[in-house]
Amino acid sequence: MSATSRHLLDIDDLGGREGIETVMRLTDSFVEVSQRQIPKVPALRGKTIAWLFYEDSTRTRLSFETAAKRLSADTMNFSVSSSSVKKGESLRDTAKTIEAMGIDAIVVRHSSAGAPHRIAQWVDASVVNAGDGWHQHPTQALLDCYTIREHLGGLEGRRIAIVGDIKHSRVARSDVTAFTAMGAEVVLVAPPTLLPPNLDGWPVTVSHDLDAVVPSVDVMYLLRMQRERMTEALVPSLREYTATYGLTNQRVELLKDDALVMHPGPMNRGVEISAEVADLPRSVILDQVRNGVSVRMAVLYLLLGSGAELPSPAGTLTNASETSDQEK
Numbered sequence: 363m364s365a366t367s368r369h370l371l372d373i374d375d376l377g378g379r380e381g382i383e384t385v386m387r388l389t390d391s392f393v394e395v396s397q398r399q400i401p402k403v404p405a406l407r408g409k410t411i412a413w414l415f416y417e418d419s420t421r422t423r424l425s426f427e428t429a430a431k432r433l434s435a436d437t438m439n440f441s442v443s444s445s446s447v448k449k450g451e452s453l454r455d456t457a458k459t460i461e462a463m464g465i466d467a468i469v470v471r472h473s474s475a476g477a478p479h480r481i482a483q484w485v486d487a488s489v490v491n492a493g494d495g496w497h498q499h500p501t502q503a504l505l506d507c508y509t510i511r512e513h514l515g516g517l518e519g520r521r522i523a524i525v526g527d528i529k530h531s532r533v534a535r536s537d538v539t540a541f542t543a544m545g546a547e548v549v550l551v552a553p554p555t556l557l558p559p560n561l562d563g564w565p566v567t568v569s570h571d572l573d574a575v576v577p578s579v580d581v582m583y584l585l586r587m588q589r590e591r592m593t594e595a596l597v598p599s600l601r602e603y604t605a606t607y608g609l610t611n612q613r614v615e616l617l618k619d620d621a622l623v624m625h626p627g628p629m630n631r632g633v634e635i636s637a638e639v640a641d642l643p644r645s646v647i648l649d650q651v652r653n654g655v656s657v658r659m660a661v662l663y664l665l666l667g668s669g670a671e672l673p674s675p676a677g678t679l680t681n682a683s684e685t686s687d688q689e690k
């Protein structure tokens with residue numbers, strides 16, 4: 363997604379580091395808006411955004427809704443469980459039906475990889491991928507980059523371990539692309555059964571030994587065991603998984619003083635992360651959630667707000683095109 367592109371389907375749509383940095387800088391402005399007494403700007407007044415979530419969500423859906431409201435957009439709620447999807451209506455007919463009511467964007471989550479891409483071929487509205495199967499979760503990667511930048515000043519030269527069920531993780535796929543584009547080094551840590559069978563082209567190293575990796579990283583990024591996507595037992599037992607790959611109270615002591623602990627949520631406390639570690643000051647998991655709102659404001663603004671008034675960090679209003687020129 364460049365400033366002129368209509369969709370955000372894949373983190374690669376941002377065109378690498380420059381595009382991600384544009385979102386980061388725009389997010390700074392929306393963080394400032396979110397801290398105001400009345401955290402609302404008229405940037406997307408008159409625009410309508412629909413949510414099309416075929417999979418459950420707490421963070422992504424609520425933060426997109428909050429982002430849209432803070433930008434003064436109208437929203438169209440759609441609940442798959444109480445819709446005509448239950449009567450067999452196809453994805454295409456559902457998307458076309460929603461579009462016929464007059465919308466500017468659809469935010470889609472679906473269990474099938476590529477579903478948002480298909481919708482983007484069928485509708486004229488902008489499409490934002492809020493997670494598709496094992497494939498991509500681009501706004502998660504953006505909020506993760508923003509949170510690391512907030513706490514560590516940037517990603518350049520940082521070493522980030524992504525630990526756990528990488529095989530089934532759209533977050534891992536998006537994060538690897540975004541983190542490495544921003545200059546970080548990524549090491550994947552998992553048992554062989556929880557890694558993709560083919561890592562050709564992934565700009566990462568791989569380890570099966572978490573204890574050897576913990577002392578060297580700046581960020582420990584933990585992933586949930588995605589049992590809803592597993593068709594077979596991929597670890598002997600959760601107890602054994604935790605002993606080998608969980609961030610336990612003992613293991614967290616081996617981290618560098620300023621190393622961060624991150625998790626996209628929802629967490630399985632006591633499995634990939636101990637209940638106590640999840641609440642340590644170095645665990646920035648709720649900062650990820652908080653930043654998700656401002657990052658999604660930036661994404662919706664870039665897709666729909668061209669020519670609208672953009673809030674500057676100082677609180678004054680500047681034109682979006684002027685800001686783009688300044689950033690170049």
Ligand code: CP
Nearest residue numbers: 419420421422626627
């Ligand atoms: N991280 C994330 O996508 O969380 P939700 O499933 O709650 O949206």
